[in-house]
Amino acid sequence: MTALWGLLRKEALHILRDRRTLAVLLLLPVLQVVIFGYAIRTDVEDVRLAIVDPAPDFATLRLRARLTAAHVFRVVTVLRETEPLERLFQTATVQAALVFEPGFADDLGRGLPARLLVITDTTEPNTGVTIQNHVLSVVQSAAREMPTRAGGVQIVPQARLRFNPTAESKNLFVPGLMAFVLTIISCLMTAITLTREKETGTMEALLVSPLRPWQIIVGKVAPYLLVGFASVIGVIVEARLVFDVPLRGSVPLLLAEGLLFILVSLALGVLISARTDSQRVAMTAALLGTMLPTMILSGFIFPVESMPRVLQYLSNVVPAKWFVIIARGIMLKGTGLAYLWQETLVLSGMALVLLGAAARSFHERLE
Amino acid sequence: MRRILFLARAEVLHIVRDRTTLAQVLVVPIVQLLVLVNAATFVIRDTPTYVVDYDRTSASRGLTNRLAASGHFRVLERSASLTQANDALLEGTATLVVTIPRDFEKSLTREGRAPVQLVVNAEKGSAAGIVLNYAGQILARYSAELGRELRPSLFTIGMGTSEPAPGRGNPRIDARTRGWYNATLDYRHYMVPGILVALVTLIGTLLSAQNIAREKELGTLEQLNVTPLTRAQFIAAKLLPLWVLGLLDLGLGLLAGKLVFDVPMRGSLLLLFAAAAIYLLVALAIGLLISTGVDTQQQAMFVTFFVLNVYLLLSGLFTPIDSMSPWMQAVSQLNPVRHFVTISRAVLIKGAGLAEVAQPLVILCGFAVLTLSLAVQRYRKRTA
Numbered sequence: 001m002t003a004l005w006g007l008l009r010k011e012a013l014h015i016l017r018d019r020r021t022l023a024v025l026l027l028l029p030v031l032q033v034v035i036f037g038y039a040i041r042t043d044v045e046d047v048r049l050a051i052v053d054p055a056p057d058f059a060t061l062r063l064r065a066r067l068t069a070a071h072v073f074r075v076v077t078v079l080r081e082t083e084p085l086e087r088l089f090q091t092a093t094v095q096a097a098l099v100f101e102p103g104f105a106d107d108l109g110r111g112l113p114a115r116l117l118v119i120t121d122t123t124e125p126n127t128g129v130t131i132q133n134h135v136l137s138v139v140q141s142a143a144r145e146m147p148t149r150a151g152g153v154q155i156v157p158q159a160r161l162r163f164n165p166t167a168e169s170k171n172l173f174v175p176g177l178m179a180f181v182l183t184i185i186s187c188l189m190t191a192i193t194l195t196r197e198k199e200t201g202t203m204e205a206l207l208v209s210p211l212r213p214w215q216i217i218v219g220k221v222a223p224y225l226l227v228g229f230a231s232v233i234g235v236i237v238e239a240r241l242v243f244d245v246p247l248r249g250s251v252p253l254l255l256a257e258g259l260l261f262i263l264v265s266l267a268l269g270v271l272i273s274a275r276t277d278s279q280r281v282a283m284t285a286a287l288l289g290t291m292l293p294t295m296i297l298s299g300f301i302f303p304v305e306s307m308p309r310v311l312q313y314l315s316n317v318v319p320a321k322w323f324v325i326i327a328r329g330i331m332l333k334g335t336g337l338a339y340l341w342q343e344t345l346v347l348s349g350m351a352l353v354l355l356g357a358a359a360r361s362f363h364e365r366l367e
Numbered sequence: 368m369r370r371i372l373f374l375a376r377a378e379v380l381h382i383v384r385d386r387t388t389l390a391q392v393l394v395v396p397i398v399q400l401l402v403l404v405n406a407a408t409f410v411i412r413d414t415p416t417y418v419v420d421y422d423r424t425s426a427s428r429g430l431t432n433r434l435a436a437s438g439h440f441r442v443l444e445r446s447a448s449l450t451q452a453n454d455a456l457l458e459g460t461a462t463l464v465v466t467i468p469r470d471f472e473k474s475l476t477r478e479g480r481a482p483v484q485l486v487v488n489a490e491k492g493s494a495a496g497i498v499l500n501y502a503g504q505i506l507a508r509y510s511a512e513l514g515r516e517l518r519p520s521l522f523t524i525g526m527g528t529s530e531p532a533p534g535r536g537n538p539r540i541d542a543r544t545r546g547w548y549n550a551t552l553d554y555r556h557y558m559v560p561g562i563l564v565a566l567v568t569l570i571g572t573l574l575s576a577q578n579i580a581r582e583k584e585l586g587t588l589e590q591l592n593v594t595p596l597t598r599a600q601f602i603a604a605k606l607l608p609l610w611v612l613g614l615l616d617l618g619l620g621l622l623a624g625k626l627v628f629d630v631p632m633r634g635s636l637l638l639l640f641a642a643a644a645i646y647l648l649v650a651l652a653i654g655l656l657i658s659t660g661v662d663t664q665q666q667a668m669f670v671t672f673f674v675l676n677v678y679l680l681l682s683g684l685f686t687p688i689d690s691m692s693p694w695m696q697a698v699s700q701l702n703p704v705r706h707f708v709t710i711s712r713a714v715l716i717k718g719a720g721l722a723e724v725a726q727p728l729v730i731l732c733g734f735a736v737l738t739l740s741l742a743v744q745r746y747r748k749r750t751a
Binding site for chain 1: 402403405406407409411412413414415457458459462494496497500543544545546547548549550552553554557664668669672673677680681685686687689690691692694695699709712713716717718719722723724726
């Protein structure tokens with residue numbers, strides 16, 4: 001036991017002494033929360049709008065006033081003809097344009113349909129569609145106020161957004177961010193630390209020491225478990241304090257699931273380091289094998305349901321995917337194990353398999 | 368000039384001989400393009416939907432069928448149990464729950480209006496709003512259809528309202544919509560020009576950062592330092608082959624984008640390559656700056672990864688710049704990747720010409736001059 005204690009102390013000193021790496025480890029989560037909180041958003045607000053009104057009359061002016069009053073829009077320019085629109089769209093000066101037909105009020109007065117055209121930049125389809133609907137809803141609410149003869153029937157949708165009523169992106173990134181940070185710390189760092197001992201030749205020294213293989217692994221891995229756990233708590237606290245992200249479910253459950261996920265990542269890291277000989281290869285493997293999938297296939301940024309079938313199946317082997325579901329469930333929906341037992345089971349299974357495989361390939365290396 | 372070419376030739380040989388690097392340069396980008404373009408998407412289709420039908424009439428069934436037939440929704444189940452629907456929502460199997468109240472058809476026939484409740488799982492942010500919009504459109508279309516069926520009297524006889532009708536008919540606004548540049552709303556057309564930028568950036572910065580760090584590790588940097596090459600010549604020779612490679616990668620990526628995803632290329636490719644040529648100088652110079660500050664390839668890789676991670680996330684590649692908070696938008700002006708993403712999308716998708724992309728192009732030129740002179744200045748012929 002004292003031998004294990006010694007190794008633990010040595011590892012802790014390693015981490016503390018390497019200032020550059022330690023700074024990255026501690027700063028990365030903080031910085032990522034800021035980036036994701038302020039930059040990785042898909043909320044549509046402050047839409048730059050151009051209005052083309054060839055013959056302004058009271059009806060177009062009224063509609064224009066309503067658009068200006070809706071704080072979603074910022075009217076950038078009012079034009080007489082459609083000619084300059086192309087250029088305005090190409091330079092992204094405007095995101096949408098509302099084009100009136102001449103004689104708008106006259107048509108309305110005569111009971112003819114008054115025509116207008118809503119042009120949106122759908123280069124980015126979701127933003128485009130959202131903007132289009134914002135404009136349309138203003139136009140329609142204006143139309144509804146005009147005196148009308150009820151004709152036909154009307155189904156009135158009553159919408160409710162659950163779990164994230166304000167539909168803010170910032171509430172969604174924290175669970176994914178925890179997975180990301182944990183992958184970097186647990187997987188990448190453990191993968192490197194073991195191969196570093198191999199490269200510098202100190203692995204042999206460790207092997208001839210009275211330490212058992214499992215003790216070596218525990219000694220190597222435990223300090224990173226602590227660092228990982230600390231940064232998860234850091235991310236949660238920062239998200240609560242700075243971004244006011246909700247935490248509806250049980251905190252102990254969230255931390256326990258976090259620990260389970262750390263275990264999976266650490267096992268992956270040990271597995272990678274046992275299978276590789278140089279830090280460079282270990283790093284590339286960790287980057288390509290864990291970090292990119294965590295970012296892209298976990299549903300952290302991009303919804304998994306939107307991907308092609310093949311990638312959806314592939315995403316099932318990414319541990320982060322399951323952790324993101326669990327963390328979102330606990331934080332946003334306030335659900336407990338009753339709903340999340342399947343995901344938890346999958347993660348536990350992954351932990352067992354990976355730990356077994358890691359221990360085994362580590363043994364093989366020793367002989 | 369001859370000296371530069373000699374060293375450049377040596378660099379080319381290095382790249383061609385090292386199979387790993389060659390694979391990294393030629394194969395990885397294409398694979399990334401194929402995977403990323405398919406994965407990095409916010410497309411919304413097949414939203415899993417649970418219909419709670421308390422009415423069970425032909426009108427309510429019609430509504431369910433319209434939802435399913437639209438392609439936007441996949442109806443998981445129809446039942447009259449709200450608790451089951453709620454469970455599905457909590458479990459995450461359903462994203463939308465449509466509740467049709469009792470007497471739905473009756474109140475439509477009698478009063479001309481009936482509510483339908485839509486509960487959407489907003490866990491996925493902006494997607495929730497779009498799901499609601501699609502549902503709203505389908506409801507509106509279905510109302511129009513039902514109107515003719517359920518209350519034909521209104522149309523044939525023209526009664527049923529206390530309000531006096533002004534003029535001859537109903538005044539109404541006929542609003543049409545048109546989406547420019549990406550009328551089919553294909554997410555891949557939006558992503559390909561962005562991903563191409565990411566690839567060019569990765570290749571340029573990573574290779575140049577590792578290149579000099581490797582010479583340091585191997586100790587061959589000293590040998591180069593005792594040659595009569597000047598600093599500028601040395602750097603030019605180092606960067607030239609990588610610069611050509613980067614442009615080659617862009618061409619390959621464009622070809623793959625055209626063949627596999629059939630992305631539109633509306634603008635001038637010449638303009639795009641010219642912009643890429645300037646942008647690559649920036650990417651390479653950043654790599655060079657990193658490599659002057661580190662000692663080993665591993666550090667170079669770690670730092671590069673960190674820098675690129677921040678650069679790419681803040682470039683508007685994945686999420687629109689317009690959605691960022693205002694101060695973050697200002698900060699992102701300092702990000703060269705952002706400007707090239709803007710140019711690439713404007714030229715390829717919108718068909719913008721030189722005049723339209725002049726502003727980001729000038730900024731890129733500024734970045735190129737700044738980073739290159741910094742890199743030349745920071746790189747010293749250190750004599751151990």
